[in-house]
Amino acid sequence: MARKKLNTQAVGLDAGLGLIHWLTGREDMHYGLWDGLDVCAANLGAAQVAYSERLLSMLPKGSFRILDIGGGAGETAKRLIALGHNIDIVVPSPLLAERCRTNAPEATVYEARFEDAALTGPYDLCLFSESFQYIPLAKGLAKCLTLLAEDGHILLADCFRSEAYSVDKMRAKVGGGHRLGAFRETLEGLPLTVEEEHDVTEAAAPSVEIEQALFNVIGDALTRIDAELQEKRPARRWAIQRLLRLVLSERSRGRLKQRLMEQTRNRETFAEYNRYLMMRLARA
Incomplete structure (x- = not known):
């Protein structure tokens, strides 16, 4: 089928x-x-x-x-x-x-x-x-x-x-x-x-910064969680990262990091x- x-x-x-x-x-x-x-x-x-x-x-x-x-x-x-x-x-x-x-x-x-x-x-x-x-x-x-x-x-x-x-x-x-x-x-x-x-x-371009700001809030939260896991649950953190490498390609991981951690989606680049x-x- x-x-x-x-x-x-x-x-x-x-x-x-x-x-x-x-x-x-x-x-x-x-x-x-x-x-x-x-x-x-x-x-x-x-x-x-x-x-x-x-x-x-x-x-x-x-x-x-x-x-x-x-x-x-x-x-x-x-x-x-x-x-x-x-x-x-x-x-x-x-x-x-x-x-x-x-x-x-x-x-x-x-x-x-x-x-x-x-x-x-x-x-x-x-x-x-x-x-x-x-x-x-x-x-x-x-x-x-x-x-x-x-x-x-x-x-x-x-x-x-x-x-x-x-x-x-x-x-x-x-x-x-x-x-x-x-x-x-x-x-x-x-x-x-x-x-x-x-x-x-030029009038529409700032719209992308609203979306980017939301993703950065999510990214900041995940960064804090990752730091806590690294300090207090390193084995669990290793397992999570291993799973991500298995299910997401290098390209997908890179683009996800770009979206969550960077500010490249801004009015100038748009x-x-x-x-x-x-x-x-x-x-x-």
């Missing part, structure tokens, strides 16, 4: 939802925009609201049928419904699908990956809010074109790898997404025009290796 592939994307999204709700009391699963805000966990909710307001300000005028692709827990859909739009949501996780049905009960929810989902257009607008990076580059915009109305739009907000990014197998670089150059080339080959585009990298773009596209 073939082994089923682990859905690590869905697991990661579910875990992220719990963390965000614990921090902010809301279920927004995206970066914040930090212009004018002190960078601390207490302001994460306000930064995420600023992000949503900026994104929704880029909507064309009118009331539309909108496909929210990778709609998180339905918070954005709830705002869109309040503005008078008709919303369908597609999400890959059963937990997120259930949260969407709770937070945006007026929406139709499809539990599937976008590239696999059986959707029926036409839609006036397809929305990607930090979901585009999880969809194969050759499929995301191309499938939208099969679903869009003739005068339809695509609203896309996401992180892209800059030209400075290079693969390092031993150390993880902050950020993510498709390479920006490859995205531009894909866009040029499709019947789409850029109506509006904003680079919000801005070096990534560009965060918000753009509205229309059929050519």
Whole structure:
């Protein structure tokens, strides 16, 4: 019997939802925009609201049928419904699908990956809010074109790898997404025009420092525990370290140490290796 592939994307999204709700009391699963805000966990909710307001300000005028692709827990859909739009949501996780049905009960929810989902257009607008990076580059915009109305739009907000990014197998670089150059080339080959585009990298970059600070708190606690074990239970500490070497590769151990003990996930490195773009596209 073939082994089923682990859905690590869905697991990661579910875990992220719990963390965000614990921090902010809301279920927004995206970066914040930090212009004018002190960078601390207490302001994460306000930064995420600023992000949503900026994104929704880029909507064309009118009331539309909108496909929210990778709609998180339905918070954005709830705002869109309040503005008078008709919303369908597609999400890959059963937990997120259930949260969407709770937070945006007026929406139709499809539990599937976008590239696999059986959707029926036409839609006036397809929305990607930090979901585009999880969809194969050759499929995301191309499938939208099969679903869009003739005068339809695509609203896309996401992180892209800059030209400075290079693969390092031993150390993880902050950020993510498709390479920006490859995205531009894909866009040029499709019947789409850029109506509006904003680079919000500098405003979004501090978001990564909130996550890094949380991991450092965990790392500090583990360091204290390790010191206590080394002093008082050396045999037990040796056994734990032996087990970690057996279950985690050298690469995984190095990346875990980087995440827990270092501060390499900061706004400067994010801005070096990534560009965060918000753009509205229309059929050519």
